Amino acid sequence: MNITELRYLVAIMECGSVSAAAKRLYAAQPNVSKALKNLEEEYHLRIFERSSTGMIPTEQGRHFIEQAERVLREVDRLDRSVQEEQERCAELRVMIPHATYASYAAVDYLEQAASIERLHIHIREGGSMEALDHVLRQGYHLALLRYAVEDDEHYTHYCARRGLKMEPIMDFEYSLLTNRDGPLARKAIRDLSELDKYMEILHDDFQLPGEEGGDGVRWHVNPERRIHVYERCSQFSILQRLPTAYMWASPMPRRALEQYHLVLKKCPAQRQQMRDVLVYPDKGRLRPEEQAFVDLLHKEAASTVK
Structure with a gap:
């Protein structure tokens, strides 16, 4: 069982059919049917009776759906609570090289986040090997690496082996x-x-x-x-x-x-050809504060090399 399956289940009851539920949730109809089948097999009960007028919940099914609705309300409440907490608190740990445009991006972010109730921001300057260590072992969220273009293969393989995503920022000559x-x-x-x-x-x-x-x-x-x-x-x-x-x-x-x-x-x-590349753990979408800093970094880099 997962939350998506419960949402499909409640939608079937409210819409009266699998096809209508799939349409409301912008989901593929086979996926909604499979979710219902999975729940019925997992809990060994028949949730709906199929009829010419639509899907009618059984007595056991009705109680199961009521419990599912309670679970979904709690999940939605948790989502709202987390979102509100994120709006009140920003936590960001960033490693950057000795690059003025990167430090300007950090200040731009601080100005943007100044109204947030609680701020926990760490901005540290250092070389690429130190930056990688901070991301991999010391809980930093983002690191801007600076290295010679001729070393790109080394860093690409190093980051790939350790599950780090690389995002190019700037190529330049000193x-x-x-x-x-x-x-x-x-x-x-x-x-x-x-x-x-x-x-x-x-x-x-x-x-x-x-x-x-x-x-x-x-x-x-x-x-x-x-x-x-x-x-x-x-x-x-x-x-x-x-x-x-x-x-x-x-x-x-x-x-x-x-x-x-x-x-x-x-x-x-x-x-000497140099390259600045942002790296971070490849765990899906960046958090809002991380994405905000990345966007500002790209903006400062673009305006600097005009």
Whole structure:
């Protein structure tokens, strides 16, 4: 027995026939007939008598249907209660890379959810391997992975084996991010060695698949002049105060560049192809708060790469 079978049963009684019940519920008639047969066999009773005027419940059938109606009322009450609770409380745990557009999407979601009575939101930044661990072992709902396109096969197989769904967000090439008034803002970099005298900022929690320690980034060129940071506020402060500093960055919203007085430049010497992919457990439909964040993430990504 399941709830759908009980709904079919009550509809048969109210409509007087299997065909009319199927039409009301937008169900296939064979499915409604099979549900009735299943219930009669499971409980060893005859629920309806078939007549030329329609389906007439037996005495046992009438009592059974009354009980089914009580069960359905309780189920509907539970559904309403859960829905009302969801409207009062939002819970969301998200892992994102050090990507400004993703953090903007998170703030957009918080603005959208501000009127909800109870909020339990966790937004954490980190590398792809850490993000996968949080989704698989620490109860996070969503993770935005960032990896080199050449590693796509590794991540695709990894996620498939662990029941994670992948949703593409953005493909891009890293650009050079620097102070708008700094020397690099006016300089075309044709060879990465030209950056040796400048200070590179990098996130120290970026790790490629299979790496044992180290940042694992393939295109850094000057190990003697680096600043390691672990969150984006530090990087923006350094870029504002240190005109000779730079970092490799994904596309950024224009309003962020204006706010921090930065410029994002294409660099012919650095053509690393990158990919941002959202992953989450493949368990059917996303919850409303998860879907809301995903929609905002797509919106921010689309407006950023215009």
